[in-house]
Amino acid sequence: MNFWFLLDIIDWTLFIAVSLTVLYLFCFSVTSLFVHQKRVPKARHQNRFVVLIPAYKQDGVVLNAVNAILGQSYSQRLFDVTVISDHESEITNFRLAQFPITLLTPNFEKSTKAKSLQYAILNLPAFKIYDVVVIIDADNIVEPDFLEQMNDAFESAGSKAILAHRLPKNRDTASARIGSVFEEINTSIFRRGHNVVGLSAALTGSGVAYDFAWFKENIMNARTAAEDKELEAMLMRQRIFVDYFDDIRVYDEKVREVDEFNRQRGRWITTQFKALVKNIRYLPVALFNRQYDLVDKIIQWMLIPRILLVAIILVMCVVLPFIYFTLCIKWWIVAFFAGLSFAMSTPDEFVDDHWDEDFLMLPIRTVASFLHLSDQLEKIHIPFFSIKNKLAIKRRKK
Secondary structure, eight states: OOHHHHHHHHHHHHHHHHHHHHHHHHHHHHHGGGOOOOOOOOOSSOOOEEEEEEEESOTTTHHHHHHHHHTOSSOGGGEEEEEEEESOOHHHHHHHTTSSSEEEOOOOSSOOHHHHHHHHHHHSOTTOOOSEEEEOOTTOEEOTTHHHHHHHHHHHHOSSEEEEEEEESOOOSHHHHHHHHHHHHHHIIIIIHHHHTTOOOOOOSSSEEEEHHHHHHHGGGOOSSOHHHHHHHHHHHTTOOEEEEEEEEEEEOOOOSHHHHHHHHHHHHHHHHHHHHHHGGGHHHHHHTTOHHHHHHHHHHHSOOHHHHHHHHHHHHHHHHHHOGGGGHHHHHHHHHHHHHHHHHSOGGGOOTTHHHHHHHHHHHHHHHHTTOHHHHTTOOOOOOOHHHHHHHHHHHO
């Protein structure tokens, strides 16, 4: 096969896939700029909550999560805390047992978050009646008025599922910083931007509240490690709107090491692909029945993951000029719109002296981690600042 013909096929195939992804991201990054502050009235009714904290080998952080959720301003008699301690150490379980919580200690041969949540539901006291279930990860920290805000928001939304705003606890390494930025980009595009146009927010694995009766019935149908994707598909198929509340904050610990960052992203890419394969059969029916949330969700799962998107664009923009210059012009244009989408979706407080370096070095760090060159790469420094970087820093100084 002719080299130029093969190059043309690869170039245009990648370009079309990347362009469609960038177009989607750009449209919703623009809509996210028009978000208005939601006025959440004080709820007249106080719901009874059960907070589930699945913990798998997280001895160093789970105690902090429990302390934070127990220190709520919400009436203590109106919420219970259940920790599912899966493969935690005996010392951690001993310390957890000192708290006024329900401690469950399953010992699954193959652990998943779905199994932990199902185990918790099956082992809740039969005489307890709950209205809302809240899922918090073992490395999450919440503010003292978290449940009070959740109660107000749940009543205001009138939905069976609402989302809090996940923010980073730590930004102390390049991986943690870029993970924080990507999380905020996802929040802007897939939550704020979607809610603005009347579409459901993308579900997260923690900082989420469900109607207890709905969750109790549907969590039992989760079969994989990606229980949030399964629950999200169930919500969309049942036409249940997912509302997002920016002012309810959950602080999430970001991975610090490049290798761990890549493994995490690899798992997410795999679960996204599996979710697409499992649910794409619903697309024709969803289009016919005007289930726009489900259609949008399936389209989301078709998008190129952000880390691969950045890597493909950078490689094509850098390599193609050395092969055939005119081929790279269209890639520079799509790179501009991708960068503009990310810039519009990144809050100013996340743009610091490391922003450009972390973002530009991400694909290189990814490759280096596979080649076991991460230590040598940490010595490289790129003194480069974008327009957004300079403007954001100036605004903060004022």
